[in-house]
Every structure is written in C-alpha cells, then in structure tokens.
Amino acid sequence: MNTADLRKQFPILHQDVNGHPLVYLDSAATSQKPKRVIDTISHYYEQYNSNVHRGVHTLGNLATDAYEGAREKLARFINAKSTEEVIFTRGTTASINMVAASYARSVCREGDEIVLTPMEHHSNLIPWQQVAQATGAVLKYIPLQKDGSIRVEDAKEIITNRTKIVAVVYVSNVLGVVNPVKELAQIAHQHGAKIIVDGAQSTPHMKVDVQELDCDFYALSGHKMCGPTGIGALYGKKELLESMEPVEFGGEMIDHVDLYESTWKELPWKFEGGTPIIAGAIGLGAAIDFLNEIGMDEIERHEKQITAYAVDQLQTIEGLTIYGPAKDRAGLVTFNLDDVHPHDVATVLDAEGVAVRAGHHCCQPLMRWLEVTATARASFYLYNTEEDVDRLVQALHKAKEYFGHAIG
Incomplete structure (x- = not known):
C-alpha cells in the first residue's frame, strides 16, 4: 500500500490547521472520507435523488438498485449468509439499542x-x-487484567446457564484491546x-467474518470506515x-394495514420504517468498494506497523x-x-496542527478502573504515516515543555 498515493484521495488531509499541516489522529472517533465517497453521495443527489422501493419511475429504480x-456489498464485506441479515441503521448505537429493545426485553x-x-462504550x-x-435481569462483568485485557478462563466462570445476553466490544476504543469474540461466542452458546x-x-x-465468529448480532458504523x-x-x-418485533413503526416496514391491526414486511425491511438513509447507504457502499480495493489484511498490517512505531516513540x-x-x-x-x-494536552497539540481526542471517550467506568478522569488518545488509520507519529511526539515535547514552565 502506497500511503502517499492513498493520502491524495482524502481532500481534507491537505490543509493547514493553526499554521501547520494537519495531522489527523482521531479516526477512532470518525474517519476521513475519500473523494470517491464524497463524489458518490453528490452524484446521487445530483443525478437520481429519489425515494426507494415505492416508485416505478426511472429515478426511483436507480435509487433502489443503489441502496x-x-x-x-455490506453483507459480503462481513460475510453474512444473506442480505436478509443486514439491517441499515443510524450506526452502532442504534443497532445495539434495537437488539436491547426488541430481542433482549422479550x-x-x-x-x-x-x-x-x-471496557464497554456507553x-x-x-x-x-x-x-x-x-x-429484573442482573448485570455481570468479566474482570479486566492489569493491561485491560480479559481472560477466557474468567469468562467461563462469569457466563452461566442463567446468562441470556453476552454483550462485548470487539476492539476497545480506549485500550486497543482485541477481545476473543469467537471464544466468547462458543462459551455463550x-x-x-x-x-x-x-x-x-x-x-x-480488520477482516470481519460474522459466520466464523458465530456471533448472533454484530453492530457497526459507516462513518468510522x-x-x-x-x-x-x-x-x-x-x-x-425473524423472531423480533420492529422497534419503529410507520411506512415502508408494513405489509398490510387495517384500522385495528397491521402486519410487517419480511426481512430486512420490517426493521427499516420510514424513508431510509439512502445517500448514507450508497456512500457506505462506495466506502466498502474503496476498502476492498486496498484490502483489509493490508490495512490491518499497515496500522499495526504505525501503532508499534507510535508506542516505541511515545x-x-x-x-x-x-x-x-x-x-x-x-x-x-x-x-x-x-x-x-x-x-490541555490536546489543546497544545491542536495548536501544532495535530488532532487527537481527549476526555473519557464514552467509557466512564473504564476511566474509573484506570484511576483517571480522562485520557488523550491518538488513533490511526490507513492514511496515517510514521511522519504523523513524529509530529505527534514533537508536539508532546512542546506540551511538556510549556506546562513544565507553567507548573514551575
């Protein structure tokens, strides 16, 4: 992967922030978008903007086909058995809430x-x-080790015949821990x-195969990919x-409506009430094409290299x-x-053109476990380079010098 050529496809990266070339290290919050994705969304609005599924006119058919x-594309990307198993939502939060409200409460x-x-995100x-x-269900927690990881042995003790739901993050947005999801699925089942x-x-x-993981539900967000x-x-x-009831009701998700009762469409549409996120889905499709061309194995290899370099330098x-x-x-x-x-660290870094995250990262219980109120976070993606890490380190030295003088 030629990172220099790849970076050219991201317009936002080629600007100065506070008089310095931008170093974007906040992709865990939201990734930047390649020109292809931006153009795909613009093309939809400019050329065939229409609602989906309802009309028989040309624009409606084009929009439906693209949606x-x-x-x-997404079903293939995560290796779902069929498109019936892929429900478009607003993102990970909405997806988890759907499972909680419909499946878990039942x-x-x-x-x-x-x-x-x-370590779970809020x-x-x-x-x-x-x-x-x-x-009246009871919440139980698999304990964390000193480095923030979890042990399969502990999971075997915590998960019992009374357990109905195991909800776990695949990769921690704070610790970078990669959890043993496949093993946890086996124990849960x-x-x-x-x-x-x-x-x-x-x-x-990373490459995700929901069938190999054997997870029952999997939630994801387009804006991070x-x-x-x-x-x-x-x-x-x-x-x-198929066993779940919809959580939103209205147009598009219905099959037959009477004055006193209604029936629902088949999967996946029974969960997509109202006008769906058409442009967003089409844009996500373009993003998947982009990621597939690079290759998820190559993306993972590149990120591991950059992250290892960052840890060494920090x-x-x-x-x-x-x-x-x-x-x-x-x-x-x-x-x-x-x-x-x-x-304060993030503010000084921003003055140097380096964008990082600071706060509790929507993980307040984890912050308390770490015995801190907040942390700074540098997160990397396919467009980051070792030079970005060098800029981060240089800016941190400036922050340290500045606050050392201020404290002194």
Whole structure:
C-alpha cells in the first residue's frame, strides 16, 4: 500500500490547521472520507435523488438498485449468509439499542444475567442497564487484567446457564484491546445465551467474518470506515431477526394495514420504517468498494506497523503513561502526561496542527478502573504515516515543555 498515493484521495488531509499541516489522529472517533465517497453521495443527489422501493419511475429504480446494492456489498464485506441479515441503521448505537429493545426485553426475566466487560462504550452499556431495570435481569462483568485485557478462563466462570445476553466490544476504543469474540461466542452458546458484538472499532480495521465468529448480532458504523455519518448496520442471524418485533413503526416496514391491526414486511425491511438513509447507504457502499480495493489484511498490517512505531516513540517521553496491552494492540494509543490534564494536552497539540481526542471517550467506568478522569488518545488509520507519529511526539515535547514552565 502506497500511503502517499492513498493520502491524495482524502481532500481534507491537505490543509493547514493553526499554521501547520494537519495531522489527523482521531479516526477512532470518525474517519476521513475519500473523494470517491464524497463524489458518490453528490452524484446521487445530483443525478437520481429519489425515494426507494415505492416508485416505478426511472429515478426511483436507480435509487433502489443503489441502496439495495450497498446492502449486498455490506453483507459480503462481513460475510453474512444473506442480505436478509443486514439491517441499515443510524450506526452502532442504534443497532445495539434495537437488539436491547426488541430481542433482549422479550427474553430476559428476573434473575437472568447479562454479561458485559468494564471496557464497554456507553452505547454497549446503558442499553443493557435499561434492559436490566425493565426486566429484573442482573448485570455481570468479566474482570479486566492489569493491561485491560480479559481472560477466557474468567469468562467461563462469569457466563452461566442463567446468562441470556453476552454483550462485548470487539476492539476497545480506549485500550486497543482485541477481545476473543469467537471464544466468547462458543462459551455463550454452550449456556444457551446470545452474543452481541460492538464492531464499531473492528470493522474498519480488520477482516470481519460474522459466520466464523458465530456471533448472533454484530453492530457497526459507516462513518468510522471511510463512509458518511448517520449510517450503520445491524447484522443478526436470520432466525433471531425473524423472531423480533420492529422497534419503529410507520411506512415502508408494513405489509398490510387495517384500522385495528397491521402486519410487517419480511426481512430486512420490517426493521427499516420510514424513508431510509439512502445517500448514507450508497456512500457506505462506495466506502466498502474503496476498502476492498486496498484490502483489509493490508490495512490491518499497515496500522499495526504505525501503532508499534507510535508506542516505541511515545515510550521515550518521560512522564508519559500509556494504557492498554503492550502487544496485540489495535490502531490507537491512549496516554496521559503527568500533572497535565488531557484536554490541555490536546489543546497544545491542536495548536501544532495535530488532532487527537481527549476526555473519557464514552467509557466512564473504564476511566474509573484506570484511576483517571480522562485520557488523550491518538488513533490511526490507513492514511496515517510514521511522519504523523513524529509530529505527534514533537508536539508532546512542546506540551511538556510549556506546562513544565507553567507548573514551575
């Protein structure tokens, strides 16, 4: 992969921020978009903007073909058995909430168990808290090791015959931990439980095969994988989706409507009430084409190289603490500088044109486990280079010097 040529396809990267060339290290929050995706969305609005499924005119047919074509691309991308198992949503949060509201509330009873980890993003924590409060189910947590990872042995102890749901992030957005999802699925199924995987941070960065993982549900967001914002998907095994009731009702998701009762369309459309996110889905389809041309194995290899280099370089900075595992880390590094609030660190980095994230990263329980209020995070993607890491390190030295003088 020629990163220099690849970067040319991302218009936003070629600008100055605060008088410095932009170094974008916040792809875990949202990735940048290649020109192809931007042009695809513009082309839809300029040439065949129309609603889908409803009309028989030419523009409607073109829009429907492109929308459903994007679903086919996504089904192949994650290796779903069929397009019936792919529901377009607003993103990972909406997908998880759909499973919690429709499936989990229907199967959980008082005393049943929902198993999580302390590293979950709020979007894979709060919905399960709500399910527990509504049904009387009990939340249980697989404990974290010192480096933030989890052990399969601990999961075997926590998951029992009372467990109905195992909800786990594939890749932590704070620690870079890659969780053993396939093994967790096996354990869950041995006890008759279903597993829901938060794939927001895994889908953009590694090859995902939902059949190999044998997960029951898998949630993802398009905007983290070179696609537009506001579009994502829920994968679910067909038999589970067929057993679930819709959570949104209205046009498009119905089959027959009387004054006093209605019936629903077949999968996947019974879960897509109202006008869907047409441009977003079409843009996501273009992003998938882009990622496929590069190759997910190549993207993962590149990110591991950049991340390893970043860890090595950041470890040379005295007073800097890195959180998460030393090995098998996904493409991000979360850190703090001694005695300096991460928001202040991020502000100084921004003045140098380096964009990083600072805060609790929607993981407040994990912050408490780390015994910090917040951290700074540099996250990498296919367009980042070792030179970007060098700029980050240089900016951190400036931050350290600035706040050292200020504190002194």
